[in-house]
Amino acid sequence: MDEFVCLRMIQMNGVDLAQFQFDFDMSFAVFFMNPDGAIYGRYGTRADRPDEADRFVSLEGLAASMEAALALHRNYPGNADFLQGKKGPEPEYARAELYPQLTKYTPKINYENEVAKSCIHCHQIHNAERQELRDAGKSIPDVVLYPYPIPDVVGIRFDPDTRSTVAEVAPNSPADLLNLQPGDQILNANEQPLVSMADFQWVLHHASPGGATIPIKVWRQGKVATLDLVLEDGWRKKTDFTWRVSTWDLRRMVLGGMVLEPDKSAPTGLAVKGAGKYGEHGVARRAGVREGDVIIEIAGIHEPSTEAQVIAHLLSTTKKGDPVAVSIRRNGKEMSFTFNAQ
Known part of the structure; x- marks a missing residue:
């Protein structure tokens, strides 16, 4: 730690979005950087299950990532070209408060008496990006709806106590098809050095939703092996985004504020876990929907299987303003309601 100059950032007000691009639904994110702005890597991954949200982070893993970042630093600037992919394209807005939905905020927090009200939370950037597309009548692309996929989506489970060592490979997954093995350490992906699992997510985030081939190099039993990770069209949609804080705003947009969960009384289908009460989050409730209702059909999907499927479809x-029709079962009776998408 003594070899780093540490800076803690607790808000997104005034932050340079060209420099600091990461998963804005994270609860903990780290950048390893050179003073000139070059990025050596990122650290911090949130699991897709609320009860295991921190299973991909550990002090041991952070220490391993810091050591890897220091190794890159010692070889800088000789490896500068190798790090170019660590930065993303120029964002549409240079700072969060420039988004049309966030213009009420200023570049600095008001520490006098309105800290909470004046702070831009990370997830609000995802919300603002999606709302702008919605307001313009545009569809939300997969890269925006399914950001920073967890490596599980390609069949890789990393050991959280290491820099980038594979712990498990799911059978018949893209990782299995390229013969990736537990114990392999992924050195780089798409010609970018990995210092953590978050770096692998960065590579996945920038891979085409329509399919891609990602070259990776692994350290296996004292030798370097080069492999090609092949992703098929639609690969992103195998990940679940409903754990994300920013999903609350998507529920407002198309579910009228409903929160859906698997129906515990049947092997398939969804039930209403919660229905908002206020403002646009209370639209479904005002239409007649209640907690415990079982979804029979919504927007033409009969017995939907996942909440993510329903949100993406809608x-x-x-x-x-478009109507959303929903048929439910309550106490053995079937009922139908309609509410408007937001």
Whole structure:
């Protein structure tokens, strides 16, 4: 730690979004950087299950990532070209408060008496980006709806106590098909050095939703092996985004504020876990929906299997103000309601 100059950032007000691009639904994110702005790597991954949110981070893993970042630093600037992919494209807005939905905020927090009200939370950037697309009547692309996929989506489970060592490979997954093995350490992906699992997510985030081939190099039993990770069209949609804080705003847009969960009384289907009460989050409740209702059909999907499936379908098939029809079962009786998408 003594070899680093540490800076803690607790808000997104005034932050340079060209420099600091990361998963804005994270609860903990680290950048390893050179003073000139070059990025050596990122650290911090949140699991997709609320009860295991921190299973991909550990002090041991952070220490290993810091050692890897220091190794890159010692070889800088000789490896500068190798680090170019660590930065993303120029964002549409240079700072969060320039988004049309966030213009009420200023570049600095008001520490006098309105700290909470004046602070831009990380996840609000995802919200603002999606709302702008929604307001313009545009569909939300997969890269925005399914950001920073967890490596599980390609069949890789990393050991959280290491820099980038594979702990498990899911059978018949893209990782299994390229013969990736437990114990392999992924050195780089798409010609970018990895200092952590978060770096691998960065590579996945920038891979085409329509399919891609990602070259990776692994350290296996004292030798370097080069492999090609092949992703098929639609690969991103195998990940679940409903754990994300920013999903609350998507529920407002197309579910009328409903929170859906698997129906515990049947092997398939969804039930209403919660229905908002206020403002646009209370639209479904005001239409008649209640907690415990079992979804029979919504927007043409009969017995939907996941909440993510329903949200993605409605985002692609509705615009603001369009009616959303939902049929439910309550105490053995079937009922139908309609509310408007936001």
